[in-house]
Amino acid sequence: MNFFKRLFTKSEPDTQPRAGTLIKCPRCLGKGHVDKEDIRRLEQELSWNPGRCVYCNGFGKVEADMISKVAVNEEYFTTALTQKERLKVIAGDPKALDRMQKHNERRATFIADITRMYFMENMEVEDIVEVYLQQDKGLSPTAYQQRKEELTDYIRKVASRKK
Numbered sequence: 498m499n500f501f502k503r504l505f506t507k508s509e510p511d512t513q514p515r516a517g518t519l520i521k522c523p524r525c526l527g528k529g530h531v532d533k534e535d536i537r538r539l540e541q542e543l544s545w546n547p548g549r550c551v552y553c554n555g556f557g558k559v560e561a562d563m564i565s566k567v568a569v570n571e572e573y574f575t576t577a578l579t580q581k582e583r584l585k586v587i588a589g590d591p592k593a594l595d596r597m598q599k600h601n602e603r604r605a606t607f608i609a610d611i612t613r614m615y616f617m618e619n620m621e622v623e624d625i626v627e628v629y630l631q632q633d634k635g636l637s638p639t640a641y642q643q644r645k646e647e648l649t650d651y652i653r654k655v656a657s658r659k660k
C-alpha cells in the first residue's frame with residue numbers, strides 16, 4: 498500500500514457493539530435492582546444482598562460492551578463500591594482490579610475457613626462466631642452485638658449450603 502494511503506487510511510469500522518448501544522442489564526434483567534432470584538441465578542447467595550443494581554447503576558440497561566469489561570456476577574461489583582471505584586473497575590484500572598482480586602481472595606478464604614470449621618472440625622456456629630469476634634474486642638457494645646448477629650447469619654448461610 499502506498500505510504501500516504503496507509504498513513505491516512507482510517508481504521509476499519511469497529512465490529513464490536515458500539516459504545517452507546519444499550520442492552521437490557523443482564524444482572525437485574527432490566528429491573529434496576531437485584532432481587533433474591535437474581536442472586537440465586539448468579540450464585541452470589543454468600544456475597545450479595547438484594548438492592549440497587551450496580552451493574553446498570555439502577556437504569557436497567559447497560560452499554561453492550563459492558564459485559565466484556567465486568568463479569569455479570571462479579572462479586573466485588575456491588576453497592577459497597579463508591580461511584581469512583583465503580584468507574585475504575587469498568588475502566589480496568591490496575592489498582593482497582595488488584596483491590597477486587599484481594600477482596601475476592603479474602604472472601605473465598607473466609608468461606609473456606611468457615612466451611613472447614615463447621616464441616617471438618619464439627620464446630621458449632623456459635624463457636625465459629627466467637628473465633629471471629631476475638632478480632633473485634635475494640636468495638637462498642639452496640640457495634641459488637643451487630644457484628645455478632647451479622648457473623649451468625651453469615652456463618653449459618655455457609656453452614657446451610659452443603660446440607
Ligand SMILES: [Zn+2]
Nearest residue numbers: 522525550553
Ligand atoms: Zn442492572
